[in-house]
Amino acid sequence: xxxxxxxxxxxxxxxxxxxxxxxxxxxxxxxxxxxxxxxxxxxxxxxxxxxxxxxxxxxxxxxxxxxxxxxxxxxxxxxxxxxxxxxxxxxxxxxxxxxxxxxxxxxxxxxxxxxxxxxxxxxxxxxxxxxxxxxxxxxxxxxxxxxxxxxxxxxxxxxxxxxxxxxxxxxxxxxxxxxxxxxxxxxxxxxxxxxxxxxxxxxxxxxxxxxxxxxxxxxxxxxxxxxxxxxxxxxxxxxxxxxxxxxxxxxxxxxxxxxxx
Numbered sequence: 242x243x244x245x246x247x248x249x250x251x252x253x254x255x256x257x258x259x260x261x262x263x264x265x266x267x268x269x270x271x272x273x274x275x276x277x278x279x280x281x282x283x284x285x286x287x288x289x290x291x292x293x294x295x296x297x298x299x300x301x302x303x304x305x306x307x308x309x310x311x312x313x314x315x316x317x318x319x320x321x322x323x324x325x326x327x328x329x330x331x332x333x334x335x336x337x338x339x340x341x342x343x344x345x346x347x348x349x350x351x352x353x354x355x356x357x358x359x360x361x362x363x364x365x366x367x368x369x370x371x372x373x374x375x376x377x378x379x380x381x382x383x384x385x386x387x388x389x390x391x392x393x394x395x396x397x398x399x400x401x402x403x404x405x406x407x408x409x410x411x412x413x414x415x416x417x418x419x420x421x422x423x424x425x426x427x428x429x430x431x432x433x434x435x436x437x438x439x440x441x442x443x444x445x446x447x448x449x450x451x452x453x454x455x456x457x458x459x460x461x462x463x464x465x466x467x468x469x470x471x472x473x474x475x476x477x478x479x480x481x482x483x484x485x486x487x488x489x490x491x492x493x494x495x496x497x498x499x500x501x502x
Contacts, residue, residue, distance in 0.1 A: 249464040250278040250316045252344075253457065254309065254335055255324030255352075256285035256297075256361075260490070262497040263450030268322055268457040270500045274479070275461035280316060282308035284335075285327040291449070291491035294359040302330035309338040319464035320346040322457050323374065329366035336373035346463040349378040349411070350456040351387050367391075376410030380469060382456045385420040403431035413469055415459075419451065430473055437470065439477045448487055448496045455480050 251272050258264035265281050272279035284305050288296040312318060321344050326332045339347065351370060353362050362370065371391060375381055388406060389396050396402040403414045413432035421427070428439040458479045462472025479500075486499035 248276060248278045249319040249461075250280055251320045251322060251457070251460050251464045252280040252282060252309070252312050252316075252318050253322045253324065253460075254282040254284060254305070254326075255322070255453070256287055256327060257283060258287055258289060258450070260289070260291070260449065260497065262490075263453045264324060267450040267453040267498065267500075268324070271454050271457035271479075272461055274500045275458065275465065277319070277461045277464050278316070280312045280318065282312065282335075284325055284331050287325075289355065291495040294355050294361075297327065297361075299327045299331065302328070302334035305331050306334040306338045309335065309342070313342050318342070318344055320344065320348065320460040322460040323347065323349045323378075324453055324456070325352040325361055326366060326370065327361060329363060329369050332362070332366050332369040332374060336369065336377065339374075339377055346379045346460065347377055348380045348382065348456045348460040348463070349374060350382045350452050351375075351391065352452070353387050353390055371409060378411035379463065380413045380415055380456075380459060380473075381406060381409075381411040382415045382417060382452065382459070384417045384452060388416055399427070399429045400431070400436050403429045403436065407431050415455075415473060417452065417455070428477070430470070432469060434470075439473070441477070441481055444484055446484070446487065446496050447494065448484055448498055450498055451480060451484070454483055454498055454500070 253268035256264045269279040286298045403416045406414045416429045418427040430437040458476030483498040487496035
């Protein structure tokens with residue numbers, strides 16, 4: 242294959258979701274929609290329905306690190322998206338592997354609990370994530386509950402919270418507002434240039450994998466050479482399209498995002 246035709250590559254470090262609506266499956270579908278090659282390092286295999294997580298099999302930390310290292314052997318990894326880590330040893334192994342690889346862009350989606358409320362990362366794992374992975378991130382993308390856990394306080398001023406999260410070490414923060422109330426969803430991007438808001442009408446649906454898709458879309462944009470603000474703007478538009486095209490499962494109570502062109 243001629244060098245000019247080799248696509249950019251993005252590595253997802255995340256868990257699997259048997260519904261295909263979140264985790265690695267959603268990441269890979271998003272990468273494909275943006276025309277980048279998807280690589281995977283699986284951290285956990287989950288068995289979950291629309292209503293609850295039934296079982297989690299965490300991959301040994303050494304195997305997770307081996308997957309990451311293998312991805313860098315044959316590919317130039319242009320960006321990395323991190324989702325579910327699952328344990329403190331896995332988080333520590335990921336941090337060590339990324340420190341050694343020194344990738345240009347890391348989009349870190351701090352998956353701390355499932356949408357049904359199952360805790361997915363222990364307090365020790367949270368400490369490792371905050372101290373060892375957050376400072377490596379180009380962009381940290383917490384939702385409001387995750388941001389409150391990371392900051393250890395309730396959030397009343399989202400712009401201030403985004404600035405405080407940025408003080409933890411990442412280059413930028415995208416504080417997602419989907420868990421707030423109101424007719425609009427407001428996501429707050431805080432970077433070296435200041436604060437930028439993204440506002441969208443709140444849709445009357447519950448969808449799986451929105452955080453995974455948004456973070457993966459941003460990572461794909463960064464891999465393709467876009468600025469962070471341009472990649473985030475494109476990713477926001479992509480997510481709105483995927484939501485509009487989503488389809489129902491579980492009797493219509495939950496929707497799966499559709500990322501077909």
